Amino acid sequence: MTDYNPREPADTPPAGSGYSKTGTATAVPPEAIKAIPVRHPWRWVSGIVVLALLALLGIAFANAKIQWNDIPEYLFNDRVLDGAKNTLLITVLSMVIGVVLGVVLAVMRLSKNPVTSGFANLYIWVFRGTPVLLQLLLWYNLALIFPTLNLMPFYKNEMTEVMTPFVAALLGLALNEAAYMAEIVRAGIQSVDEGQTEASQALGMSKGKTMRRIVLPQAMRVIIPPTGNEFINMLKTSSLAFVITYHEMTFVAQDVSSEKLNVMEMYFTIAIWYLAMTTFFSIIQFYIERHYAKGSLRELPPTPWQKIRGNLSSGPRLMGTRGAR
Structure with a gap:
């Protein structure tokens, strides 16, 4: 209850009643909200469990019978560098x-010509339905069924001379990836309208x-992300070429x-090289995807540097903007 002042005019409403002298309603400021943060004890428990498991894993590897000095010694060895270059x-x-x-196969499959679309479907069915390791072995041992490559009058040679480990690896990986x-x-x-x-x-x-x-430039936004993933997967799948003595x-x-x-x-040692290369190409893939997403997203995803700054700063995390570089 508010006290009414008798000295005020009769038409003046009591103070704090929410009405002005003219009788119209006035805005009453709301009371301040006291926000109580929700506690998440299980987040701390899960974090402690993960750190404990990592510590146990580190202790196990520290006590393992591994000559850790050999890793930096062979990391930039000439033979390892040649293998990385070949990979x-x-x-x-x-x-x-x-x-x-x-x-080419995608255009053929979408063609209304039944011959070209049928060939594309057959190609995709065969190369997706068989393991890439088997395809590498088939190409490498092709001389067992075709001893001579005869393309007269243009070229003729022994298949063992033609189907080198490099050529067999290139054909096996490339033709499988095409599917x-x-x-x-x-x-x-x-995906294009x-x-x-x-x-x-x-x-x-x-x-x-x-x-x-018209079509392909607009389709790039859909094509680029899985293509980047396929490239990184190809980088690791190339390790299968060791079975045909390719020096990766x-x-x-x-x-x-x-x-x-x-x-x-x-x-x-080679695991470090694989991690370094996949990390490098993953960063390149991120910026390519970010470039092609300019026309479809209101705010671009934050760059790795922006994520680091946002995690280290005490304020709100930085969000990607359309003009950010």
């Missing part, structure tokens, strides 16, 4: 061939020009460990 070479070449052939890229590209093309194609054809553009200038990192690790008897040390 990158076969990965990049296989991925380039796989992407180009995958685009997966065909499905990725097909999904990207079908059909009205875009109809509008370009109404302007007099041919089907080929429509595909190159896994083959080099086994070769060196058979001489120095440091098996686990060499495996840890």
Whole structure:
């Protein structure tokens, strides 16, 4: 209850009644809300359990019979560096061939010609339905059924001379990747609205020009993320080429460990190289995806540096903006 002042005019409402002298309602400021933070004790428990498990794992490896000095000694060894170079070479070449052939197969599969679409479906069915390791072995042992490669009058040679470990690895990895890229590209093309194609054809553009200038540029937003994942997967799948004696990192690790008897040390060494390369290409993939997302997202995802700054700062985390670099 508020006291009424008798000295005020009769038409003046009591103070704090929520009415002005004219009788209209006035805004009453709300009371301050006392926010009580919700406690999450299980977050602390789970964090402590994870840290304890990591500590036990570290203690186990510290007491293991591993010559840790061998890892930095062989990390930049010439043979290991050659293996890393060969791994990158076969990965990049296989991925380039796989992407180009995958685009062709995707267009063929979407074609109304039953012959071309049927061939594309058969290709994808065969190469997706068999293991890549088996395909590598088939290419490498092709001389058992075709002793001579005869392309007269252009070329003729023994199949063993033609199907080297590098060629067999390139064919096995690239042709297998093309089947997966065909499905990725097909999904990207079908994600573009059909009205875009109809509008370009109404302007007099041919089907080929429509595909190159209208459909594929818009489909890149859908194609890029899985393509980046396929590249990183190809980087690791290339290790299967050691079974056909291609000198990539896994083959080099086994070769060196058979001489120095440091098996686990060499495996840890090439694991560091694989982690370094996959991390590097993952960062590149992030920025490429971020670039193609400019037309579809209101706010771009924060960069790794922005995430680090946001985690270290005491204020709110930095959010990605359209103009951020």
